[in-house]
Amino acid sequence: APDSGRHRTVVPRRVAKEREAAVRIVRHHEYGPSRVLRTEQAEPPAHGPQDVLVRAAAIGVDHADVQRRLGTFPLGAPPLPYCPSTDVAGTVVEIGERVTGIEPGQRVVVWQAPDAYAEFVAAPAARVLTLPDGLGFAEATLLGSTGRVAVHLLQTARLTAGETVLVRAGAGAVGHIAVQAARALGAERVIATAGSPRKLDFVRSLGADAAVDHTRSDWPARVREAAGAEGVDVILDGVGGPRLLDDVRLLAPYGRLVCYGASGGDSEQPAVPLMDLMGMRQVTGFTMATMARGAPALVEEGVRLLVRLVTDGSVRPVIHERVPLDEAARAHDLLEQRVSMGRVVLVP
Known part of the structure; x- marks a missing residue:
């Protein structure tokens, strides 16, 4: 008893x-x-x-x-x-x-x-x-789930030191943690999109090397300019919608796109043409529930990592x-x- x-x-x-x-x-x-x-x-x-x-x-x-x-x-x-x-x-x-x-x-x-x-x-x-x-x-x-999602997205993307990361909606609750965590985990270049001058300044203050206004029609070209000719190694996208295909085409060879939401308001997501993936690009979805069921040890590792990053000041909520x-x-x-x-x- x-x-x-x-x-x-x-x-x-x-x-x-x-x-x-x-x-x-x-x-x-x-x-x-x-x-x-x-x-x-x-x-x-x-x-x-x-x-x-x-x-x-x-x-x-x-x-x-x-x-x-x-x-x-x-x-x-x-x-x-x-x-x-x-x-x-x-x-x-x-x-x-x-x-x-x-x-x-x-x-x-x-x-x-x-x-x-x-x-x-x-x-x-x-x-x-x-x-x-x-x-x-x-x-x-x-x-809680917000910071965990940011770290688990980077785990899912298998970010390695020296890579270029794009965080869509980088000023949001998940995005602003992901920008900082990517930097702390060794990304060589972090690019963030945001939708206003104040938000662009905000993501720069978090350590983003480049901030791109995603309300502009030419935002993919500006991301590519910031990333270099090869493209982006890791993209975290919680915005979704038709512009998701722009993400796919920004990926470098062996690049990974992780989709985790549709905050842009479009419940219908586009089909990704197979030919857009022929450069060894990968697209995957993410949910906390699936990760918790299928990879509990990885979840625990991510939680420990998040606590460490916040405790040592690498990530500032x-x-x-x-x-x-x-x-x-x-x-x-x-x-x-x-x-x-x-x-x-x-x-x-």
């Missing part, structure tokens, strides 16, 4: 009192503009024997949250009513009886916590990572704005209007 003294749920009196009352949660009951997001009262989330209960201090807001709210997410619209599942940093207040290695009072981040736009979240302990000392809660949300939980609609507007740089977080 487990040591009940070690694993028993421990709830300080002040926490127990807080949990007796209803807590705030943000949901939408229909698809549509940001105003469909509502702050509601709900019972605190229940947690099982292998789960932890976390009081949220910062909640990441992702472009996928916007697409799901609009009902345009490429993998399908979520069932209604819906509360986004995203990264949450906060403090553990309760643990399930089978949880080990995590204790109440610890600062943690939960990746892809269910019903995340809320004051409390419950999630499997396997999705919980304790935080390094000195890392703020808002910045820590980027140790950037927070664009901290928005009150009750103003979740404004947080969505920042992403939908494409003005944010780094990550937007909600603060309960």
